[in-house]
Amino acid sequence: MRSVSDKFYVATDDGSKGRKGLVTDVLKEILDKMSEKINIVFAIGPVLMMRAVAELTRQHEIKTVVSLNPIMVDGTGMCGACRVEVGGTTKFACVDGPDFDAHQVDFDLLMKRQKMFLQEEERARECWHKCRGECK
């Protein structure tokens, strides 16, 4: 990343690299100073972060692209598990995306759908800790 960047900023939750804080703290500073015009923002990562970035850039009217990570099954457009709503229409993130206009994405729905299998994920983790996949 550094090698392809003119300016490169790092932020970590615990301050172990770069500055301690959120990505959006850094972004906010940059946008507030904004010596040059910023044309586009890309955000890739946890939904909460992408949503926070989208909210911030919306105020500044900067085009923003997010890469969505809903639960997927086949990843070929065959099942629709990866449904997201963008601009009020349903899209299959695996083939229609995964990159979408952040200001059109229904993040609330995405977060709810991501939680669909929380209990099962927990069970799978327990199972793994018990037998390390021996039961498969």
Next chain:
Amino acid sequence: MTEKADKTRVPVSRQDPEERVKNFDEVALGYSEEQALAEAARCRQCEKQPCREGCPVGVDIPGFIKLLKEKDFLAAAKKIKGANNLPAICGRVCPQEDQCEKYCILGKRWEPLAIGRLERFVADYERRHGVEIPPVPAPLGRKVAVIGSGPAGLTAAADLAKMGYSVTVFEALHEPGGVLVYGIPEFRLPKVIVKEEIDYIKKLGVEIRTDFVVGKVKSIDELMAGGYDAVFVGTGAGLPSFMGIPGENLSGVYSANEFLTRTNLMKAYKFPECDTPVKLGRRVAVIGAGNVAMDSARCALRLGAEEVFIVYRRSEAEMPARKEEIENAAEEGVQFRLLTAPRRIIGNSGGWVEAIECLKMELGEPDESGRRRPVPIEGSEYVMEVDTVIVAIGQNPNPLISQTTPDLVTGKHGIIVADPETGETSKKGVFAGGDIVTGAATVISAMGAGKRTAVAIDKYLRNKP
């Protein structure tokens, strides 16, 4: 032979409904040798052979039954395989009542010959006694790419390999078989059978490359530039339709494809030993009344749902599923809510399905499909409490290939336009067949298309310098 034996078919044993809803084992157990011989004895070996007309791939039905009667079961299997590469599959899932058996002369007065069950018997016998691999001719030195490993692609690949072409099948999923592995449940078509049939095709020299989404990893043009002399597209109709009503993206709403893929391909009924779960509530509504809906409803029962409803906007007479599958579903305890159309799905604050609001319908005048159009009864809204909804109202072709192949002409609902006889498309050297051309149809019609197209590809390549 007694008069009665002439009139009715030898019944096939099936797992008891109460037992079978607790497992994913095969429901119909198939004929024993004795039963098969008794049923075959009903065949008149009539001169006209009307049954053959009803078979989309023209299996020599009287021929194989004659050999069966003579107890030469392996020869009978070979006879079927002359026209049909996948008899153990077809004997299980073909809608014979609309095909060969529909034309059987016994059926004019009595029950038609149970051709499907006999096909299955012969194919299973061969499976147990060692499948013969036909000699593969010397390689012609020409390469064909087959996209999609459903029945259409597998059939085209096998036939082309037998002619001496080097065939590579590109499959998007991690396992070949198409709907046969991800859609049709284990209890109707054990996956070990599909695997054996695919092993047979591999032994013919066909290379199968899985996890390869054509249109994403490489386009058709790139494949052709990479040395493939011809391409067969058999990508099926795998794009699930949704109803377009409010609440369809709530958690707990699945497309039938998602639900069946989790259950069948990923074996969610073995979770957590298998990695992919499926989450079902106590009350499940399946929307639609085709085969896909019946499969979904019957899987839901086996996964432990307490009540499963088929919600369908027309009446019993219009249900598109095979009669046998509807009966199986009813026997197992699936409940039918007919003349009922969902209007919206209602969720709780966590975004989970809580209920569906339905509207009662009545039948009006026939529509374009010839079936009587369902008309809403005003003020008949009511709420049905359910915690899972499975949408099984149809599939359309997956648009990935057409989106990435601009010179491929498409038609209604995104099907690829191809000559029904030769599979030729608008793009030179590219052929197509199966559900991608016809829209959702049957295993055997997809195989028929694969066969005809293999012949056409051979002809094309012979004339190509």
